[in-house]
Amino acid sequence: MSVWRRLCDAAVLSTALIMLVPDPVRAAPDVPVPPENLLLDRGTGEISDADRDLVVKVRLAGLWEIPAGxxxxxxxxxxxIKRIGRNIADQHAALDELARAAAKELKIALPNKPNSDQQGWLDEMEAAQGPEFDAIYIDRLRSAHGKIFPAIATIRSSTRNDTVRRLAQQANQFVMTHMTLLESSGIVDFAALPAAPAPAAATGKAPAQVLSAAEQGANEDTLGGADMPLIAAALAGGLIAGILVTRQVVGGRGRPGYRGRRPRYYGG
Known part of the structure; x- marks a missing residue:
């Protein structure tokens, strides 16, 4: 094996070792949206009262947010504000079709007019104009989306019914988009939003799976932090050793008394 072949092999090995070390810079910056075709929609699986309530609430959301837009x-x-209203109204029209299709599949009765609270918000908007309307519109819609968001997440993570699961997935993506649109107005009063409940006090030993995840995270941190100097030192040591050996082999040819290996001849 030639000296240059050995150097190339060492370089390839060093590169491979470096690539094994986690590099947060290589993480994809975009948050993926799960493809809808990964979820079944056959109306199979037990359906709960909470599942039915979600389908009704999705329908109710469209009954007042479309006229509000x-x-x-x-x-x-x-x-x-005009653009936000138009986008949300158009998207709720599409979401309403999904809710009605799910209700038909699951034989769930749906309302045809907003509830009393929603009608009250529409009345407020009807009586307002200009900046006053903007403030009421953004405040009422952002508050409503903030309340339905965790409810959708609960159903998405717990439902046994595949049709409800799919609708919850779709509704979740719509609601996140609408909250972002509303917040882009620049007039959301975040300080007035309900505060998140305080986390429950830790009692006893954490579940095994939580400890496992924590230990795994600690191990990953160690690999990415404390072990990094050791890995770098090992790579540097290997490269230095390779260079020294190469110098001895190449340099030996120039020393007095050095005799290169004679080629062997077979026959002839």
């Missing part, structure tokens, strides 16, 4: 086109002086 239409009002934004007439009553707001802000091009941004």
């Amino acid at each position: 239409e009002m934004a086109q007439r009553k707001s002086n802000s091009a941004r």
Whole structure:
């Protein structure tokens, strides 16, 4: 094996070892949206009262947010608010079709008009104009989305029914988009939003799976932090050793008395 072949092998090995070390810089920056075709929609699986309630609530959301978005086109002086209202209304029309299809599959009765609270919010908007309308519109919709968001997550993670699971997945993506649109108005009063409940006090030993995850995270931190100098030192040591051996082999040819290996001849 030639000296240069050995050097190339050492370089390839060093590169492979470096690639094994986790590098947070290589993490993908985009958050993926799960493809809808991964979820079944056959109406199979036990359906709970909470599942039915979610389907009804998705329907109710469209019954007041669609007319609210239409009002934004007439009553707001802000091009941004008009666009937000139009986008949310159009998206709720699409989500409403999904909710009605799920209700038909699962034989769930749906309302045809907003509930009393929602009608009250629409009445407030109807009586307002300009900046006052903008404030009411953004506040009422952002508050409503903040309340339904955790409810959707609970159903998505617990339902036994595949049709409800799919609807919850779709609704979750719509709600996240709508909250982002509403917040892009720049007039959301975040300080007025309900505070998250305080975390429950730790009691006793944490579940085994939690400890396992924590230990795994600690191990990953060790690999990415404390072990990094050791890995670097080992790689550097290997490269230095390779260089020294190469110098001895190459340099030996120039020393007095050095005799290169004679080629062997077979026959002839």
